[in-house]
Amino acid sequence: xxxxxxxxxxxxxxxxxxxxxxxxxxxxxxxxxxxxxxxxxxxxxxxxxxxxxxxxxxxxxxxxxxxxxxxxxxxxxxxxxxxxxxxxxxxxxxxxxxxxxxxx
Numbered sequence: 001x002x003x004x005x006x007x008x009x010x011x012x013x014x015x016x017x018x019x020x021x022x023x024x025x026x027x028x029x030x031x032x033x034x035x036x037x038x039x040x041x042x043x044x045x046x047x048x049x050x051x052x053x054x055x056x057x058x059x060x061x062x063x064x065x066x067x068x069x070x071x072x073x074x075x076x077x078x079x080x081x082x083x084x085x086x087x088x089x090x091x092x093x094x095x096x097x098x099x100x101x102x103x104x
Contacts, residue, residue, distance in 0.1 A: 044083030
């Protein structure tokens with residue numbers, strides 16, 4: 001499958017965020033606590049974009065309703081929300097970070 005480059009590795013830092021749309025799918029590349037993640041850019045609770053969400057510790061907080069999700073498991077801290085964040089596997093190729101074209 002073809003590699004789709006998203007960002008150069010030297011551009012990443014804690015607090016980094018960049019929204020992408022690939023084949024109509026909204027995605028968010030972020031780095032927190034030294035961990036780089038690619039998630040669907042949509043709150044599992046209400047569908048709001050997470051581009052401007054806040055991160056504290058190992059959680060991301062939706063800017064719309066304040067729902068928090070664990071960045072390791074994708075689970076909500078609120079038992080009323082059974083949906084999880086959707087993670088997309090990242091691929092490192094040379095000095096680039098990206099995805100396999102069919103994985104999103």
